[in-house]
Amino acid sequence: MTKGLAIEAKGAEKRYGHIQALKGVDVAVRQGQIFGLIGANGAGKSTFIKLLVGAARADAGSLRVLGLDPQRDRFELREQLGYMPQSPALYDDLTAVENLRFFGEAHRLPDLKAKVEQTLDFVQLSARGDDPVSTLSGGMKQRVSLACALVHQPRLLLLDEPTAGVDLELRAALWRRFKQLAAEGVTILVSTHQMDEAVHCHRLAIISEGLILTTDTPQQLLQRGQATVHVWRGKERQEHKLSDYPIDLPKALQAYGLDKQVARIELETNSLEAIVLDMIRSNSNQEGNR
Amino acid sequence: MGTFFSHIWAVAQRVLRQLKHDRRLIALSLVVPIVVIYVLYIFFESLNNPFVQASDYAFTMGAYFVHFLTFVLTAIVLVRERVTETLTRMMVSGYRKLEIILGYLLAYTTLATAQSLLVLVAITWLFKVDYPYGTLAAIYLIMWLLAVISMALGILVSTFARNEGQVFPFIPLFLLPSIFVSGMIISVEALPEWAQPFSYLTPLYYSTQVIHALADGGGLLDESLALLSLPIYGLAVLVLSSLTLREGD
Numbered sequence: 001m002t003k004g005l006a007i008e009a010k011g012a013e014k015r016y017g018h019i020q021a022l023k024g025v026d027v028a029v030r031q032g033q034i035f036g037l038i039g040a041n042g043a044g045k046s047t048f049i050k051l052l053v054g055a056a057r058a059d060a061g062s063l064r065v066l067g068l069d070p071q072r073d074r075f076e077l078r079e080q081l082g083y084m085p086q087s088p089a090l091y092d093d094l095t096a097v098e099n100l101r102f103f104g105e106a107h108r109l110p111d112l113k114a115k116v117e118q119t120l121d122f123v124q125l126s127a128r129g130d131d132p133v134s135t136l137s138g139g140m141k142q143r144v145s146l147a148c149a150l151v152h153q154p155r156l157l158l159l160d161e162p163t164a165g166v167d168l169e170l171r172a173a174l175w176r177r178f179k180q181l182a183a184e185g186v187t188i189l190v191s192t193h194q195m196d197e198a199v200h201c202h203r204l205a206i207i208s209e210g211l212i213l214t215t216d217t218p219q220q221l222l223q224r225g226q227a228t229v230h231v232w233r234g235k236e237r238q239e240h241k242l243s244d245y246p247i248d249l250p251k252a253l254q255a256y257g258l259d260k261q262v263a264r265i266e267l268e269t270n271s272l273e274a275i276v277l278d279m280i281r282s283n284s285n286q287e288g289n290r
Numbered sequence: 291m292g293t294f295f296s297h298i299w300a301v302a303q304r305v306l307r308q309l310k311h312d313r314r315l316i317a318l319s320l321v322v323p324i325v326v327i328y329v330l331y332i333f334f335e336s337l338n339n340p341f342v343q344a345s346d347y348a349f350t351m352g353a354y355f356v357h358f359l360t361f362v363l364t365a366i367v368l369v370r371e372r373v374t375e376t377l378t379r380m381m382v383s384g385y386r387k388l389e390i391i392l393g394y395l396l397a398y399t400t401l402a403t404a405q406s407l408l409v410l411v412a413i414t415w416l417f418k419v420d421y422p423y424g425t426l427a428a429i430y431l432i433m434w435l436l437a438v439i440s441m442a443l444g445i446l447v448s449t450f451a452r453n454e455g456q457v458f459p460f461i462p463l464f465l466l467p468s469i470f471v472s473g474m475i476i477s478v479e480a481l482p483e484w485a486q487p488f489s490y491l492t493p494l495y496y497s498t499q500v501i502h503a504l505a506d507g508g509g510l511l512d513e514s515l516a517l518l519s520l521p522i523y524g525l526a527v528l529v530l531s532s533l534t535l536r537e538g539d
Contacts, residue, residue, distance in 0.1 A: 053382045075384065083382045089375040091304070093311040098304070105300040106383035108293060132311070148379070 006031045006156055006187035007052060011061035014047050014210075021047040023210040024061065029189055029203070034182045036201030037191040038276060044210040045191035046086055049160050052189070053083045066156055079107060082149035086160040088141040092134040096125060096144045099133060100151050107152040119147045122177065139170045146174070150181075157181065159190040163197060175200045195273035208280045218272060225270030225278075231256060232264045245269065297385050301393020309401065319363065319401055323355040323409050331416045346505060348417045350474045350498045352409040353433045357440045357494060358465050360402055364394070364444025365457045372536070373453055388532045395441055395528075402437035406430060421505075428510040429501055432520070436497045439524040443493070446531040468492040473499065496520050 007029035014022040022044045029035040037045050050056040052065050054074035063070050068077040090099050100116045109115055120129045123143040128136060133144060146162060159178075163171045178188055179200065190201070198204050199218050206213040206221075214221070227245035229252055231238045242248035245267070256262050270278075309316060330351055334344035371377040380390060410430050413419065421429075447464075451457045470476060471485060472494035478486055489495040499516035503509075510517065 050378075055378050055382060075386070078382055078384045081382075083379065085375045085379060087375050089379040091308060091376060093308050094304070098307060102300060102304045103379070103383045106297065106380070106385050108296060148383075 004030055005064070006033070006066055007035075007189060008064045009048070009051075009061065010063075012048065012051055012058045012063055013060040014044075014051060014056060015059050016047075021210055022051070022058075025207070025210070025212050027205055027212060027215070029187060031187050032182060032185050033202045034178060034188045034190065034200065036198050036204040037189060037207055038193070038195065038198055038204055039191070039207035040193055040280065043193075043207045045193075045207055046160050047210075048207070049083075049158050049189070049191060052158055053081065054078070079152075080154055081156045081158060082152065082154035084145050084149040084157070084159045084162055086164065088133075088145040090133045090141060090144055090148070093132060095130050095132055096120065096136070096147070097129045099144060100147055103148040104151040109152060115151055115153070119151045122150065123147045124173070139166050142166055142170075142174075146177070155186060157186055157188045157190075159188065161191055161193070163192065163194065171197070195271075195276060198272055198276075206276055206279055208283045211283065213279045213283055221275060222269065222272055225272075225275040227270070228268040229253075230264075230266040230268070231262060233261050234263075294386075294389060297389040298392045298396060301380075301385060301390055302396035305394055305397035306400065309397065315363075316401065319359060319405055320408055323352070323359065323405060324412050326355050327352060327409065327412045327416065334417075345413075345417050345419050346502075347475070348413045348419070349410075349429055349433075349501050349505060350472075350494075352413050353436050353497050353501060354469065354472075354474060354494060356402065356406055356409055356433055356437045357468075357497075358461075359405070360398070360437045360440040361444045361447070361465065362457060362461070364398060364441045365447045365451065365460070366444075366454050368394070368445050368448035369451045369454050369457055372448070387535045391442070391445055391528065391532050391535065394445065395438060398441050399438060402441065403434060406433040406437055409433065425504050425507075428504050431510075432497050432500050432504075432517075435520050435524070436493055439493045439520065439527060442524055442527040442531055446527055446534065449531070449534040449536055464492075468494045471495065473502070493520060493523050496523065 005028050007027060009025050009027040012022055012025040013020070025044070025048055027048075037048065039045050047056065051058050051063055052070055054070040054077065057071055065077055066080055070077060091102070094102070097116055097120070100119060101112060104112045104116060117126070120126045123146055125140060125143050125147065128140060133141060136144065142162060146159070149157060149159070163174055166174065175197065178190065182188055192198070201218060203215060203217055204221060205215040223244065223246060227242040227249070229240045229242060229249060231240070233256070240252040242252060249267070253265070327348070330348065368377070371380070381387070407430065410426065410433060414421075414426060447457065447460050467488065471478070471481065471488045472492050473489065474494065478489045478495070481489070496516040496519040499513045500510070503512040
């Protein structure tokens, strides 16, 4: 295991019957990072997270989570990780407090009552703690689910689409919470198919059809997109396509010497969503041609 | 070891809390066997056949109802845990398979205890059974033991079902044939030779043997082999369930 890494996966493969869910996934997540796993539904995000928590066994490859083997050392590992599944996975007929207490009891926390209160406060649900989960809204259930993953103050959080079906305001609130936790040293791996959330992550891995297409920072990924610069010289407009715009842009502009007549320059870059979609499409085409 | 017991207790407490919230389930679990026993009583009354001794069938039938309901209920509840992913979450939180199974058994035993007691009282009262208290207590013990085994069987079966609906094929596959091969209605010796080995597969066969011996005025230990087979059967199913219980798909 490489020092400083919370998660290290090399060539992880998983097959369900005739479906190859993961085709050799390589991922390295540094401690204290928010790492985003971005991909469409069915790309293999949940399967990968299940391998990390030891809920599924990899058919091939190696996995180390907090320096431990998710299968062999799963009981030791589970003491230190918090897992939020895609569905709320709560007991609807119990209250939020009862749910938290039950999942907290697994860790035999000495001051469980106080931790339950603190965690509910953290997800801003103290007022509804004694209400049955069945009476809470979808967003509130997501927050209770997050609280259940947090109650024992884990070192690593694995969140499977935590903001799916959540309104914009709550999404922003949840991301503020994730950043707060990361600032406290918690490593967070979060899967999502919502591209606008990717910018909140320190690093991203784009997953498609069980393969990691690329791993990079959101800023560097953005730079991979094609940019178009429009230059107006008088009434004449010129267009330059730039593939690596931080380097290509100065080159393109050098030709103008930035004379006084250059009245307006517009830079049009691809959105992160467009860049990722391009990658996924080109991967699908390659897979289709095989 | 402390963790093991505290985890079992935590699971049992959580299941009991859920049961407390689900009053309809408790009511149905207790009322349905009584209603079925009452229907059985009316059936025997209307037969009015001096050669058919109703009490010969009533207790074994009562035991069967408890077996049936406990088996189906436990299997469905466990499958629901898997479908909603709470089972995976429980395990990822640190609960181990055996702790979950024993926690469930502990919690549902309270329901099964009440259910078996109600069935026994209803049969004794409706069918005007005048067995000594010792015999009734022994029959109760067998019913209770059968209920606990049925729970373990339900947990085992839950492994093979991916949703609640897939529990139901086990009714014609396992629960209904049990009526015919357990010796409850037709004696096992009267069954075709090929069918006789199937008797040993159902716990009802062992409970029926002991209950029949008790109903005939015998003691609890008269069918000692059948009596001993019940906890062994239960233990074997328990071990199998803890080996096969899956975290997810």
